[in-house]
Amino acid sequence: MRLETRFKWLPAPFLSLLLFFVWLLLNNSASAGHIVLAIVLAIGIPLVTSPFATKQPLIIKPGLAFRHLMLVLYDIITANVQVAVLILGPNKKLTPGFVKVPLDLTHSMPITILASTVSLTPGTVSAEVYPLRECIIEDNDLEQRFLLIHVLDLKDEQALINTIKQRYEAPLKEIFQC
Amino acid sequence: MIELIISILLLIGGAFVLVGSIGLVKMPDFFMRLHGPTKATTLGMASLLIAAMIFFSTKQAGVSVNEILISLFLLLTAPISGYMMIKSAIHHKLDSIERTKGTENIEDDV
Numbered sequence: 001m002r003l004e005t006r007f008k009w010l011p012a013p014f015l016s017l018l019l020f021f022v023w024l025l026l027n028n029s030a031s032a033g034h035i036v037l038a039i040v041l042a043i044g045i046p047l048v049t050s051p052f053a054t055k056q057p058l059i060i061k062p063g064l065a066f067r068h069l070m071l072v073l074y075d076i077i078t079a080n081v082q083v084a085v086l087i088l089g090p091n092k093k094l095t096p097g098f099v100k101v102p103l104d105l106t107h108s109m110p111i112t113i114l115a116s117t118v119s120l121t122p123g124t125v126s127a128e129v130y131p132l133r134e135c136i137i138e139d140n141d142l143e144q145r146f147l148l149i150h151v152l153d154l155k156d157e158q159a160l161i162n163t164i165k166q167r168y169e170a171p172l173k174e175i176f177q178c
Numbered sequence: 179m180i181e182l183i184i185s186i187l188l189l190i191g192g193a194f195v196l197v198g199s200i201g202l203v204k205m206p207d208f209f210m211r212l213h214g215p216t217k218a219t220t221l222g223m224a225s226l227l228i229a230a231m232i233f234f235s236t237k238q239a240g241v242s243v244n245e246i247l248i249s250l251f252l253l254l255t256a257p258i259s260g261y262m263m264i265k266s267a268i269h270h271k272l273d274s275i276e277r278t279k280g281t282e283n284i285e286d287d288v
Contacts, residue, residue: 022247025243025244025246025247026244026247028240028242028243028244076217076220076221076253077221079217080194080217080218080220080221080222081221083201083213083214083217083218084194084197084218086213087197087198087200087201087204087205087213087214087218088197088200091204091205091206094210095277095279096207096209096210096274096275096277096278096279097278097279097280098278098279098280098281098283098284099280099283100280100283115257115261116254116257116258117257119216119256119257119260119261120216120217120220120253120256120257123213125209125212125213125216125260125261125264126257126261126264127209127261127264127265127268128264128265128268128284128285130285148283148284148285150209150212150264152210152213154279154280157279157280
């Protein structure tokens, strides 16, 4: 896990990239003037705001992150079809349930991403992260955390936990190296 | 030809959004109701936005890509709003239907 970037003037490289593209997309143009303005904003905004933000782990493996994003997008499409079938089918067949997934991730940023992907993928909505803490003082302590998820149609609890851990958590661990 | 593609995308999008809303009405308890709007609608909105993108790119000069931003923001906000709703539901100790498994996994919050 690395919290500091190599360049002082670029505290959050992926935020900068995102700001650059969002600015161009907002204006719906790629003219020279807008590109220059986008570069100025993409470098300026993270420089000004980074002192306020808590340090988050950086993406160490961008290639893997991109592949993981594609996998998640594909899963979102299949999830939509699966949930549509479940919704249109008879209610009585559904066996909802709460499942506690033990997490290997410790940092809040990767856990947020994991919780969001779980919410968007087949039949699961993330509900809570345990242990509950109102004010997190030190974010990088090695306490075991759990993700509570609600499943629309729970068949095999252990298989579901294994899928989430292998399919979504393992790549995140590698992307952030933590 | 392009109009045909746009129509198909609009139909798919409308169907998924409709399924999401049906889920909201049909499901027996709050936790199951949440599944429809958080998932079934994201694909519906995505295909509606792709249809809009194709339509405005062909009717106007130049390509229109603003719609990508809308889908990006939707993908970001859907899980967060779902999480906030389910968290408050747990806090208020809303009843889930009897056959719900694993309710003992819910810890009491203060």
